[in-house]
Amino acid sequence: MKVIISETKEELGQSAGAYAAMIIRDTITRQGYANVILATGTSQFETLNQLIEEKDIEWSKVTMFHLDEYIGLPVTHPASFRKYLSERFLSKVPSLNASYLIDGEGDLEKELAYLAQNIGEHPIDVALVGIGENGHLAFNDPPADFDTESPYLVVNLDEPCRRQQMGEGWFESLEEVPLQAISMSVRQIMKSTHIICSVPDERKAVAVKNSLESEVSNAFPASILQLHPHCAFFLDRESASLLTAIETANNDVEMRK
Numbered sequence: 001m002k003v004i005i006s007e008t009k010e011e012l013g014q015s016a017g018a019y020a021a022m023i024i025r026d027t028i029t030r031q032g033y034a035n036v037i038l039a040t041g042t043s044q045f046e047t048l049n050q051l052i053e054e055k056d057i058e059w060s061k062v063t064m065f066h067l068d069e070y071i072g073l074p075v076t077h078p079a080s081f082r083k084y085l086s087e088r089f090l091s092k093v094p095s096l097n098a099s100y101l102i103d104g105e106g107d108l109e110k111e112l113a114y115l116a117q118n119i120g121e122h123p124i125d126v127a128l129v130g131i132g133e134n135g136h137l138a139f140n141d142p143p144a145d146f147d148t149e150s151p152y153l154v155v156n157l158d159e160p161c162r163r164q165q166m167g168e169g170w171f172e173s174l175e176e177v178p179l180q181a182i183s184m185s186v187r188q189i190m191k192s193t194h195i196i197c198s199v200p201d202e203r204k205a206v207a208v209k210n211s212l213e214s215e216v217s218n219a220f221p222a223s224i225l226q227l228h229p230h231c232a233f234f235l236d237r238e239s240a241s242l243l244t245a246i247e248t249a250n251n252d253v254e255m256r257k
C-alpha cells in the first residue's frame with residue numbers, strides 16, 4: 001500500500017491524476033488498450049481535473065466503467081453521476097473506445113446483467129475510487145457485502161451516506177436523496193490491477209483512519225483496500241490528520257511539502 005499525503009486537495013488531485021495517467025499510458029503501451037473505472041463525488045473533483053489535463057493519453061484506446069449511480073434519479077438531476085461523468089470527464093477528453101455509464105432509471109435486472117457482461121469482458125487495469133464519510137467504498141455502506149460475486153448490485157443507502165450527499169449540496173433535503181443505488185461490488189473493485197483512492201477533506205479523517213489503521217472489516221468497507229497489492233491512497237493534510245500508526249508502519253508513505 002502506498003500513501004501519498006499532500007498539503008492541499010489541489011496538490012492531492014495533481015498527484016493522483018498524474019499517477020492515474022501514468023498507469024493508463026503504461027498499460028496502453030504494454031497491451032494496446034486500458035480499462036478504467038471512474039468514481040464521482042466531491043472527492044474526485046481535483047483528480048479528474050488533473051486527469052483531463054494530462055497529455056499523451058490515447059483516449060480512443062480507453063474503455064470506462066462507472067462505479068455507482070442512484071436508482072430512480074433522472075439524468076438531468078444535479079446529483080446524477082451519469083451527468084457528473086458526462087460533464088466533468090467525457091465531454092472534456094477525446095472520444096473513448098467505450099463508456100459504460102450506469103442507468104438507474106430503467107429495468108434494473110437488465111441493467112445489472114448488461115453491466116456484468118461488459119465488465120466481465122474487460123478486466124480492469126485501474127480503478128479510481130473515493131471513500132465516504134461512513135467508510136463506504138462505492139455505494140457499499142457498512143456492513144458491506146464482501147462476499148458477493150456479482151460485479152454490480154442494488155444497495156440500500158444508509159442515513160449517514162444520504163446525509164453526506166445532502167451536506168455536499170447535491171440535494172436540497174434528506175427526503176430527496178434516493179434510498180437505493182446500483183453499486184459496483186467490493187469484490188469487483190478489488191479485481192482491478194491498480195486502485196487509486198483519492199480522499200481529501202477533514203470530514204473524511206475518521207474514515208481514513210478506520211480504513212488504513214483498523215483491522216479489515218466490513219464495518220469499515222474501505223479497509224479491504226489494505227489487502228490490495230497495488231493500492232495507492234492520495235490524502236491531504238486534513239484527511240490524514242488522525243493517522244498515527246501509518247507513518248511508522250512498514251508502508252510506502254510519501255509526504256509532500
Ligand SMILES: N[C@@H]1[C@@H](O)[C@H](O)[C@@H](COP(=O)(O)O)O[C@@H]1O
Nearest residue numbers: 039040041042043129130131132
Ligand atoms: N458514490 C460516490 C462514489 O462514487 C465515491 O467514490 C465515494 C466518495 O464520495 P464523495 O466523493 O462524495 O466523498 O462515495 C460516493 O458516495
